Amino acid sequence: MAFDMIEKFNKYWKVVHGIMAVAVILDPRFKMRLILFYFPEIYGSDAANEIKKVRNFLYELVEEYQSNTNSCASNQFGMSSSTSQTVANNGPEDRLSKFDKWNQSYANNTNASKNELDFYLEEDILPRTQDFDILSWWKTNGLKYPTLQKIARDILAIPMSSVASESAFSTSGRILSPYRSRLHPNTLEALICTQNWIKPKMKDEHQDQDQDKGECKNGDENEDT
Numbered sequence: 001m002a003f004d005m006i007e008k009f010n011k012y013w014k015v016v017h018g019i020m021a022v023a024v025i026l027d028p029r030f031k032m033r034l035i036l037f038y039f040p041e042i043y044g045s046d047a048a049n050e051i052k053k054v055r056n057f058l059y060e061l062v063e064e065y066q067s068n069t070n071s072c073a074s075n076q077f078g079m080s081s082s083t084s085q086t087v088a089n090n091g092p093e094d095r096l097s098k099f100d101k102w103n104q105s106y107a108n109n110t111n112a113s114k115n116e117l118d119f120y121l122e123e124d125i126l127p128r129t130q131d132f133d134i135l136s137w138w139k140t141n142g143l144k145y146p147t148l149q150k151i152a153r154d155i156l157a158i159p160m161s162s163v164a165s166e167s168a169f170s171t172s173g174r175i176l177s178p179y180r181s182r183l184h185p186n187t188l189e190a191l192i193c194t195q196n197w198i199k200p201k202m203k204d205e206h207q208d209q210d211q212d213k214g215e216c217k218n219g220d221e222n223e224d225t
Contacts, residue, residue, distance in 0.1 A: 018053070
């Protein structure tokens with residue numbers, strides 16, 4: 001039973017540990033320091049490799065969010081500047097207008113997203129307090145870390161689990177197992193209902209048998225006395 005629970009736990013942990021690590025890093029009370037502290041205990045000699053995976057995953061996530069932001073901003077910029085360009089096509093500033101666009105795109109793609117994350121990680125962590133509201137903190141610091149705020153809004157809103165712990169680590173087999181995955185819905189309904197009906201009846205029968213045994217035992221003791 002214990003081995004089955006460990007196998008299922010490792011299955012879910014390997015799938016979601018990247019997102020869970022990002023959620024920890026986005027907590028200004030912990031950032032990367034909690035990862036650096038616990039990963040050696042969890043992964044042992046492979047901790048450095050796992051920490052590198054988490055760091056790379058976070059940077060890729062920031063770059064993805066930043067690229068989506070830049071694409072939306074460039075579309076809005078193109079729509080708003082289309083009329084002004086038609087008026088000032090022959091002006092003296094026209095020679096450097098393409099440079100301005102390129103410089104804005106270059107700065108956003110190469111420096112803004114990376115520096116934003118680096119600045120966040122380089123800042124000291126906040127003291128741990130019980131009444132700390134992480135959502136309010138990110139709402140307040142959204143101007144300072146706009147990309148990280150969007151990531152925090154999406155990551156921190158994910159529930160820890162959509163499956164009840166009793167169901168996730170249940171040792172009883174599922175009725176709809178891989179070998180019975182083609183059962184007709186009526187058959188499956190009959191099995192579930194029958195199971196629910198039989199269990200209480202069997203429980204009552206066992207209780208009656210235990211009660212009868214207790215009465216018989218008491219009767220024998222009275223006869224002996």
